[in-house]
Amino acid sequence: MSALRPDAVPATRPTVVAFDVNETLLDLAPVRAALVELGQPADLLPAVFSRTLLTGFAAATAGTWCRFREAFDAALAQGTDLGDADRSRVADTFLELAPHPDVEPALRRLVQAGVRVVTLTHGSPGVAEAGLERGGVSPLVERSLSSEVIRAWKPAREVYLWAAGVCDVEPARLALVASHGWDVHGALRAGLTAAWFPRSERTYPAVYDPAALVAGDLAGAVDALLALPPA
CATH class of the missing domain: 1.10.150 (DNA polymerase; domain 1)
Structure with missing residues (x-):
């Protein structure tokens, strides 16, 4: 189940969806x-x-x-x-690390819908790749991006803009999915669409910019992104 926050800025369906890695995709x-x-x-x-x-x-x-x-x-x-x-x-x-059980069907749904999938982490290079390979979902992911390349940490604006540049899309056509409110907040401030769902965090912090999409689980976050109107 997902919902558009009443105070959120309207968004359009993304061309690329970037996923946070630790906790969001991979189980610690x-x-x-x-x-x-x-x-x-x-x-x-x-x-x-x-x-x-x-x-x-x-x-x-x-x-x-x-x-x-x-x-x-x-x-x-x-x-x-x-x-x-x-x-x-x-x-x-x-x-x-290995993916949570809900990761493979969520990524597959995006790929089948023609949406490109990447990962975006400030974690160590190789961690996302190893976990995705272990879970058998590497073929669903176009590339894995670590902000160590530009010596920065999310939620710095430069990380999300760098990711958009690497993916060759405008920031508005890139969406971030994360189970961390601070990550969603950073993406929104950089002009991305963003979707939050709970894992270790139970609610999206009210002190942050409103998440464009708030879902009850990962599947709901993906469904909500795919339900957005085309640009």
């Missing part, structure tokens, strides 16, 4: 399991993941930059007593 369960194997609490991952984002956002906002893996390592060092080798072992499990 292997990272959680690695932490548990090292004696960490089962509920630690959300705090570590949030601090990873905070570290990356803060560095970018202050005018510096770090890689996702470096930010993740810093978050682990702050929140655990794990040594260097164990922290590296946990970080390596990002290459073991």
Whole structure:
């Protein structure tokens, strides 16, 4: 089920849909399991993941930059007593991620409708590709984009505009689908269409720009994008 927010700017059907990767497409369960194997609490991952984002956002906002893996390592060092080798072992499990069960049918629906599909992450290059390959959905994805290429983190405007340029479309013809409100907010501010649905977040934050589309799940987000009128 999906709905157009009453205060949202009308959007048109996108030519390309970019998907966020971590949590949105790929399940972080292997990272959680690695932490548990090292004696960490089962509920630690959300705090570590949030601090990873905070570290990356803060560095970018202050005018510096770090890689996702470096930010993740810093978050682990702050929140655990794990040594260097164990922290590296946990970080390596990002290459073991696999798609959520609802990902393959959602991507296939877009491709069958003639919409191009890409991924857009500030995560480490190779993570999206490995996860998509593991889930057997790589043929449905045209390309995987990591903003490490331009030394930036979402939700910086430049990331979304760079993605539009790489895909050779106007920003208005590029849509972002994410389960993170901050990512949708950044895409909207860059002139993209954006759709949010819940995974770890239960509601779209009211302090952000209204999401053009709010759905109850990933399938609903895709259906809502395909239901938009043509340009």
